[in-house]
Amino acid sequence: MQITILGGGGFLGRKLAARLAHEGSLGGEAISGLTLFDLHAPPGIEAPFPVRCLGGDVADPAQVATAIPEGTRVVVHLAAVVSAQAEADYELGLRVNLHGTLAVIEACRRLTQGPHASGATPPRVVFTSSVASFGGGQEARLEDDARQLPGNSYGAEKAAAELLLQDASRRGVLDAVSLRLPTVIVRPGRPNKAASSFVSAILREPLLGLQTELPVPEEFAVWICSPRRAIDWFLHAMAMDTTPLGLDRGINPPGRSATVGKMLSALESVAGPEARALVRHAPDPAIEAIVGGWPASFTAERARRLLGFSEQESLEEIIQGFIEDDLTATRAERGI
Amino acid sequence: MQITILGGGGFLGRKLAARLAHEGSLGGEAISGLTLFDLHAPPGIEAPFPVRCLGGDVADPAQVATAIPEGTRVVVHLAAVVSAQAEADYELGLRVNLHGTLAVIEACRRLTQGPHASGATPPRVVFTSSVASFGGGQEARLEDDARQLPGNSYGAEKAAAELLLQDASRRGVLDAVSLRLPTVIVRPGRPNKAASSFVSAILREPLLGLQTELPVPEEFAVWICSPRRAIDWFLHAMAMDTTPLGLDRGINPPGRSATVGKMLSALESVAGPEARALVRHAPDPAIEAIVGGWPASFTAERARRLLGFSEQESLEEIIQGFIEDDLTATRAERGI
Numbered sequence: 001m002q003i004t005i006l007g008g009g010g011f012l013g014r015k016l017a018a019r020l021a022h023e024g025s026l027g028g029e030a031i032s033g034l035t036l037f038d039l040h041a042p043p044g045i046e047a048p049f050p051v052r053c054l055g056g057d058v059a060d061p062a063q064v065a066t067a068i069p070e071g072t073r074v075v076v077h078l079a080a081v082v083s084a085q086a087e088a089d090y091e092l093g094l095r096v097n098l099h100g101t102l103a104v105i106e107a108c109r110r111l112t113q114g115p116h117a118s119g120a121t122p123p124r125v126v127f128t129s130s131v132a133s134f135g136g137g138q139e140a141r142l143e144d145d146a147r148q149l150p151g152n153s154y155g156a157e158k159a160a161a162e163l164l165l166q167d168a169s170r171r172g173v174l175d176a177v178s179l180r181l182p183t184v185i186v187r188p189g190r191p192n193k194a195a196s197s198f199v200s201a202i203l204r205e206p207l208l209g210l211q212t213e214l215p216v217p218e219e220f221a222v223w224i225c226s227p228r229r230a231i232d233w234f235l236h237a238m239a240m241d242t243t244p245l246g247l248d249r250g251i252n253p254p255g256r257s258a259t260v261g262k263m264l265s266a267l268e269s270v271a272g273p274e275a276r277a278l279v280r281h282a283p284d285p286a287i288e289a290i291v292g293g294w295p296a297s298f299t300a301e302r303a304r305r306l307l308g309f310s311e312q313e314s315l316e317e318i319i320q321g322f323i324e325d326d327l328t329a330t331r332a333e334r335g336i
Numbered sequence: 337m338q339i340t341i342l343g344g345g346g347f348l349g350r351k352l353a354a355r356l357a358h359e360g361s362l363g364g365e366a367i368s369g370l371t372l373f374d375l376h377a378p379p380g381i382e383a384p385f386p387v388r389c390l391g392g393d394v395a396d397p398a399q400v401a402t403a404i405p406e407g408t409r410v411v412v413h414l415a416a417v418v419s420a421q422a423e424a425d426y427e428l429g430l431r432v433n434l435h436g437t438l439a440v441i442e443a444c445r446r447l448t449q450g451p452h453a454s455g456a457t458p459p460r461v462v463f464t465s466s467v468a469s470f471g472g473g474q475e476a477r478l479e480d481d482a483r484q485l486p487g488n489s490y491g492a493e494k495a496a497a498e499l500l501l502q503d504a505s506r507r508g509v510l511d512a513v514s515l516r517l518p519t520v521i522v523r524p525g526r527p528n529k530a531a532s533s534f535v536s537a538i539l540r541e542p543l544l545g546l547q548t549e550l551p552v553p554e555e556f557a558v559w560i561c562s563p564r565r566a567i568d569w570f571l572h573a574m575a576m577d578t579t580p581l582g583l584d585r586g587i588n589p590p591g592r593s594a595t596v597g598k599m600l601s602a603l604e605s606v607a608g609p610e611a612r613a614l615v616r617h618a619p620d621p622a623i624e625a626i627v628g629g630w631p632a633s634f635t636a637e638r639a640r641r642l643l644g645f646s647e648q649e650s651l652e653e654i655i656q657g658f659i660e661d662d663l664t665a666t667r668a669e670r671g672i
Contacts, residue, residue, distance in 0.1 A: 090445075090507065090509075094438075094500075098500075102430075109426075135583065145483050146483065147481050147482065147483040147484070148483070148499075149502075149583060149584055150499070150503070151506065151583055152503075153503050153507065156499045156500060156502065156503035157500075157503075159499050160496040160499040160500055163484075163486070163492045163495050163496040163499070164430075164434075164492060164493075164496055166485075166492065167486070167488075167489050167492035167493075170487065171426065171489065173426075247471065247485060247487055248485055
């Protein structure tokens with residue numbers, strides 16, 4: 001089967017590509033080819049199947065169509081402008097997060113329903129939506145049918161894109177699974193423009209021996225997941241039977257609600273008090289205004305009981321996972 | 337104040353324009369000019385202020401910008417491709433219902449935040465969303481925070497547009513009030529491509545002495561409002577204080593839940609059994625598949641108690657209103 005990863009050069013895209021290369025198959029079927037598409041062509045990877053690496057604009061329908069050739073069975077759409085950046089640059093956020101998704105729908109429609117359509121099975125589209133598409137804040141513990149009332153442009157664009165993907169699924173244009181990802185920790189690399197960047201930084205930077213700042217109080221709770229679990233969820237969403245989803249293509253996967261204080265305690269238990277001491281309190285109202293609106297918890301019953309998405313590890317296991325998977329590469333990348 | 341009505345040539349747009357011309361003011365302030373924009377330039381109207389009539393494409397940002405000139409204080413965005421048509425022509429629905437709203441946002445952004453912006457107060461944008469943006473069906477009685485999970489493209493496009501307008505309001509680009517209109521009865525003119533067209537037809541056609549078909553059973557319930565009340569709601573939404581709305585710009589106005597059987601009884605009480613006898617049962621699964629998914633009832637507490645939207649009349653008053661306001665013109669238009 002042919003697979004395309006849009007945003008294939010990003011942190012999760014690269015991990016997913018590596019995992020696919022390692023497995024060689026998906027849902028018991030051999031992978032015949034993989035396309036990695038990002039703003040700049042992602043580096044090639046070793047794989048038991050051909051890998052195409054393309055650079056381009058996800059909001060340009062023609063370029064996205066090239067990235068989703070005839071025969072594509074699965075598209076993983078990770079390409080996005082992150083929260084603080086979408087807030088700062090409205091046009092860019094709309095362009096990538098909304099028009100990018102419209103381009104994906106258009107590309108799939110060309111395959112399944114266009115004038116030259118091959119009558120193919122609607123491709124599975126795994127879309128990364130976000131916890132930021134909800135409101136509710138620290139007090140919230142959202143049910144699966146909670147309304148998306150986002151307090152940030154990134155979340156609004158993601159929620160709008162979900163609606164369009166859900167409708168395209170109903171029409172048989174594609175077969176969407178929209179995962180509202182929790183805040184993924186521990187992200188490797190450097191701090192980025194996501195408002196939630198600090199949630200990874202307070203764990204990653206001390207593990208690198210670097211000081212970092214905590215912009216919110218320690219009792220601040222965040223709905224999180226690990227990169228390992230995010231990849232497990234993607235693989236599950238890429239191959240699962242979507243019949244039980246019916247009309248509702250939005251899934252709140254089983255993340256974990258944890259306070260920043262608990263994360264720092266887990267850091268201390270894994271890496272000692274000297275690691276924790278590298279985290280300095282530096283309140284930032286702009287960051288808190290964005291992340292403070294995101295719900296701190298979900299019931300996630302549908303994903304857990306009906307749809308078979310795997311549970312989250314403990315905070316200690318999440319930190320250990322970063323040390324095993326990403327610490328060395330992050331050191332090298334940052335010259336530490 | 338300058339006002340623009342997009343979709344100003346349609347049934348509700350013309351009624352609203354006539355009402356504004358009659359009143360001469362809105363919220364105690366004199367109207368200084370009115371722009372009516374539609375696919376074809378709407379006919380001019382008599383008014384105590386200048387009226388511009390423009391024809392154009394609501395999905396073309398340049399044309400919409402022309403329709404929303406500097407100094408515009410209120411935009412009423414009624415331009416839409418209706419439900420059955422958006423279902424039949426996916427591209428057209430997306431273009432008008434989604435990209436049309438994006439063009440409105442862009443035009444308002446040029447006024448308030450663009451490089452040549454005058455720093456104007458964000459214009460009020462009254463957007464007609466729809467009951468079709470919800471699911472739930474006959475059993476539903478939806479709360480104000482119900483999730484929009486539409487089972488039709490029209491509803492998905494409207495719900496996505498609401499999200500984008502809500503976000504643009506939060507950003508100070510505009511000041512949106514999105515009214516999820518019930519099925520408006522009795523519509524004048526001819527049957528149209530809305531899946532709900534029959535709800536008006538079963539009352540209008542008999543009043544014209546014509547036979548008509550009922551595609552659903554008599555116990556089928558619909559969430560309805562009258563044209564008179566819809567216009568009252570528009571006027572209220574155009575001038576209301578939006579502070580109590582906060583982030584949530586979507587409003588379920590206080591419509592009425594009525595079965596088709598009750599509507600036919602009201603028809604009989606107003607126009608006699610011979611009128612009712614003109615309605616013939618002719619089940620249509622395609623129509624029922626669309627309208628059957630729309631919720632039959634809403635609590636509408638927020639609109640009613642917090643926001644001051646007016647209540648619905650009785651079914652008999654709604655029918656009487658059609659006879660008084662629209663029957664003669666409909667006869668003339670259709671040469672009956």
